[in-house]
Amino acid sequence: MDVLYWFASYLFVLKYVVYALSVLLLIFGLDDLFIDLVYWGRKCYRRLVIYRKHPKLHYSKLKEKAEQPLAIMVPAWQEHGVVGPMAELAASTLDYENYHIFVGTYPNDDKTQADVDAVCARFPNVHKVVCARPGPTSKADCLNNIIASIFTFESQAKFTFQGFILHDAEDVLSAMEMRLFNYLVERKDLIQLPVFPFERQWYEFTSGSYLDEFAEIHGKDVPVREALVGQVPSAGVGTCFSRRAIQLLIEQGDGIAFDVQSLTEDYDIGFRLKQHGMSEVFIHFPVLTDTHKQQINKGSLKSASYSSVVCVREYFPNTFTTAVRQKSRWIIGIVFQGMKSHAWTRDWKLNYFLWRDRRGGLTNFIGFVALLVLFQLACIWGYQQLSGSAYNFLSIYGDEPWLSAVLWANAVLLANRMLQRFVFVTRYYGCIQGVLSIPRMVWGNIINFFANIRAVRQILEMGDVKRVAWDKTSHDFPSLGEARASYRPxxxxxxxxxxxxxxxxxxxxxxxxxxxxxxxxxxxxxxxxxxxxxxxxxxxxxxxxxxxxxxxxxxxxxxxxxxxxxxxxxxxxxxxxxxxxxxxxxxxxxxxxxxxxxxxxxxxxxxxxxxxxxxxxxxxxxxxxxxxxxxxxxxxxxxxxxxxxxxxxxxxxxxxxxxxxxxxxxxxxxxxxxxxxxxxxxxxxxxxxxxxxxxxxxxxxxxxxxxxxxxxxxxxxxxxx
Structure with a gap:
């Protein structure tokens, strides 16, 4: 009798949990549906109207513009063995010459310094910067040291850089990246390229979840954001700032461009520039060559145009622990530090996207709880089917017509979510990855939940969201074949x-x-x-x-x-x-x-x-x-x-x-x-x-x-x- 009493109480609580979850999931689902409708409506309009009047710019036009000096800023804490391959790959692939790479190192990181010294000996356009304070400090602090070194170099060489580009040491750059930045930097103050992670083995769902999220966010969400409010969040890599933007940031920061207490200084800067009327753009620019067309397998459903865009490629974490560490840093910076640093504005459209940035603190929990509830309901249903019991436990949900309507609406919205994810992943990676993206949605939700837990725990331990330290994530770099001999005097x-x-x-x-x-x-x-x-x-x-x-x-x-x-x-x-x-x-x-x-x-x-x-x-x-x-x-x-x-x-x-x-x-x-x-x-x-x-x-x-x-x-x- 006691067991039945407690089980009935459990079902009663579960019923109202289902009510709350159903309503919240409906709200979030309609929120996502709005972005979907805007994206596809805008895409149809541009194809039917805009591109008929104004043909797309061909990539050959980028080469007609004279090369302006561009500076690539690379923070490097414990990046030995990575900086050299990055510079080697950039030199062999970039269709550009007038660029310099400034690598920020730390006085207590001898291995990375030695690695950068060897690279500088071979590449006159690579410069080592030693930060004033021992590491790890924060990525923003390292970038501030790099900018100071860039200005010193400018005074020595008697010229000025026109673009300042953010990259990590593990990034693989597109051949036309510098050309594209060079073409736009005089008119745009923040230029963001899409990020598309490298594929690993099909069964590595952790790294695959990054692939899925970036394909949809940089394929749909950020373009809609730019179209509606003209504000673009920097991804921290593949971001080019104009000289005007850097000078403004330095002036506003009393000589310091990046907020040293921010774990996501890139996200922060997008808002700071928008507040001062700077022009920002998220650019999807295809470089569709005959070679790329021949490499496309038509059976894969991959889009030739979409998969040839100028973008940043890199390997993302492939273990559960490293992924949780990295995503918890993103959550702290965007959700919690963002709420403290960026107040709600008078622009409802900007507030809407602020809400979308911050809702992750809720959706990561709600999505995980929804999985647990669904699992419990499935177990109860399975028990009823197998036991032959006269009790119909799930009948407590059968007398609520509104709940039935909400659940059907959520089912349709979930199907739409799966379809959207499949479409955007398939466009860049092909249909196999598109199919795998469906089960990876569950695994990604689990990672995000534990990242949320870790983020909250870190904030509570430090007592202040601004005091959480930079928790760098290690990455892999593609193999370039045989290693070169070290430089000899x-x-x-x-x-x-x-x-x-x-x-x-x-x-x-x-x-x-x-x-x-x-x-x-x-x-x-x-x-x-x-x-x-x-x-x-x-x-x-x-x-x-x-x-x-x-x-x-x-x-x-x-x-x-x-x-x-x-x-x-x-x-x-x-x-x-x-x-x-x-x-x-x-x-x-x-x-x-x-x-x-x-x-x-x-x-x-x-x-x-x-x-x-x-x-x-x-x-x-x-x-x-x-x-x-x-x-x-x-x-x-x-x-x-x-x-x-x-x-x-x-x-x-x-x-x-x-x-x-x-x-x-x-x-x-x-x-x-x-x-x-x-x-x-x-x-x-x-x-x-x-x-x-x-x-x-x-x-x-x-x-x-x-x-x-x-x-x-x-x-x-x-x-x-």
């Missing part, structure tokens, strides 16, 4: 090759460094031959050495190399074989430079290291108006016994200026990007930009002339210039 290579001894290296480092490069100094002192130096540089760069006599070089126009390309990168074309253009350089060419050369000449590129002066003399012969470097005059000069020294003694003007002015490789590279589109010579351009003064240029020109006048190695007094 030139002196170490020369020692191991037996080209110099320790005493000669010590003397060169103490007497010559800071005036000329180590290899050049050793060669000028007669310690090293041009061939030995070139072989050492080739080993350092990981490429082959090849002697390239200037008189043997072919006409550059025949290889598709124009003067602007040859002079800009200090290269000379050798031959074209099987679609690969073979070129020579006297210095290491970064992967970024090689990618730019390849795009400009329309061929894959392979380069060799030539002896000092060989490329410089060849460039003068092919492109200079100086009669002394005509083919006939150089041919007569080559008959003299000192011809090798004559060639090796040649400096390029920019190399001489860089040594005298002690320009870092990163500054020097940025200066040359700007000079490429200038009608001025290198020296005049640098003076006009304020990088050097006339005295520095004169000293550089003296260094270039003296070896030619004497036809003998330069003395130590000449090197001291």
């Amino acid at each position: 030139l002196g170490e290579i020369l020692l191991s090759a037996g080209a110099i001894n320790k005493e000669q290296l010590h003397n060169a480092l103490t007497q010559g460094q800071g005036r000329v490069k180590l290899g050049r100094y050793l060669m000028q002192q007669g310690v090293l031959s041009g061939e030995q130096l070139a072989q050492a540089i080739a080993e350092q760069a990981g490429v082959e050495y090849r002697s390239c006599p200037p008189l043997s070089t072919p006409e550059q126009g025949d290889l598709g190399i124009h003067k602007t390309i040859a002079v800009r990168y200090a290269i000379i074309g050798l031959f074209l074989e099987k679609g690969v253009l073979h070129i020579a350089s006297e210095q290491h060419l970064s992967p970024v430079a090689l990618g730019a050369i390849s795009r400009k000449v329309g061929h894959k590129v392979r380069y060799y290291i030539a002896q000092p002066g060989q490329v410089t003399v060849a460039l003068k012969m092919h492109f200079s108006d100086d009669s002394a470097y005509s083919y006939a005059n150089l041919q007569r000069r080559a008959r003299r016994s000192d011809w090798p020294h004559f060639v090796n003694a040649h400096y390029s003007e920019f190399e001489a200026i860089s040594e005298v002015a002690m320009l870092s490789p990163s500054v020097a590279n940025q200066v040359m990007i700007g000079q490429e589109n200038s009608d001025s010579g290198v020296g005049d351009y640098l003076i006009a930009k304020g990088v050097i003064d006339e005295q520095t240029l004169e000293l550089a020109q003296r260094i270039m002339r003296r070896p030619l006048a004497s036809d003998k190695p330069a003395s130590s007094s000449e090197v001291s210039l």
Whole structure:
């Protein structure tokens, strides 16, 4: 009897729980249905009206706009082994050259610092930033340190970045990302790209739940938000801020752009910029090439246009614990910190989306409770069917017509939710992932529930939502194949090759460094031959050495190399074989430079290291108006016994200026990007930009002339210039 009493009480309570859940689920379902109707109505209108009057912009138009300097900001706490592959992949895939990556590290993270140092040695456009305070602080604090370093670099290189881009170290960038930002940054102050996680194995439901959520949120919810209120929440990656936006944030923050106490500073900034009338955009921009069309399996139902959008790809957590940790940070930042930082406004449309942001604190709990209740009802129904009991326990719900109507409405809304999820996942990932997204809805709800629990517990433990620490999540990075050898100093290579001894290296480092490069100094002192130096540089760069006599070089126009390309990168074309253009350089060419050369000449590129002066003399012969470097005059000069020294003694003007002015490789590279589109010579351009003064240029020109006048190695007094 007692058991029946307690069971009846349980059914009574369960009945009113079902009532409450049914009403709440109906409200949330209608809320989602509104977004669905707006999205599909807007899509139909744009297709039937807008795109008939205004055709979509073709991606080829992006290349017509001159490259503006863009800065990529990468916070890196315990990211060793990740930064290098990211820079490597960006250099090999980005259809852009005028960008720099600033990596924020911490003084108590030696492994990441060492990793970034190795990357900086290979990539002149990668810069290490060491934060003032030991880590982990917050992502916002790291970004503030990065911005300060960017401004310092700007003052050194005498130029300004036009776009500031947020990325994580594990991000994989689309080839046209920089082009798209470059095209929009003058008109838009916050540009957000969609994020589409990488697929893992079909049975890994945790990482798959991220795939489903981002496909629907960035495929539908955020575009509707932008269309209705013009406000876009940054995803923290794939976000570009205009210079105007960064300057405004710094002014409003009393010198600090990002809120250091916010766990989701990206979300916070979207509102701050909107409050000051800044223009924000969420951009779905397809780059549909013939290759991409051929790769689409029509049976997968994947959309060729949708799956080719410029976006950010990365691997998200694939374990329950790491997913709960990451999502609890998002919940604290968006729901709880958001309620404290962003009050309700007078704009009902903006308030509506604030409500949608914050309702996660309720829906994560309600959805989980609904699963538990559904499970209990299923068990009760199963017991009735199997036991043959005369009791019809579920009859307590049968005399409520309104409840029946609400339950049917919720069933229809649930079916719509499943259909929407299937459609948006299928558009990008194909129908297999679309089908899997249905059962993953349950698993995602469980993850979100426990993330909510953890978020609330953290806030209660700290006593203040602003005091919760940055809980970084580790990510995976796609494999790039064989790892590259670590960067070795030139002196170490020369020692191991037996080209110099320790005493000669010590003397060169103490007497010559800071005036000329180590290899050049050793060669000028007669310690090293041009061939030995070139072989050492080739080993350092990981490429082959090849002697390239200037008189043997072919006409550059025949290889598709124009003067602007040859002079800009200090290269000379050798031959074209099987679609690969073979070129020579006297210095290491970064992967970024090689990618730019390849795009400009329309061929894959392979380069060799030539002896000092060989490329410089060849460039003068092919492109200079100086009669002394005509083919006939150089041919007569080559008959003299000192011809090798004559060639090796040649400096390029920019190399001489860089040594005298002690320009870092990163500054020097940025200066040359700007000079490429200038009608001025290198020296005049640098003076006009304020990088050097006339005295520095004169000293550089003296260094270039003296070896030619004497036809003998330069003395130590000449090197001291």
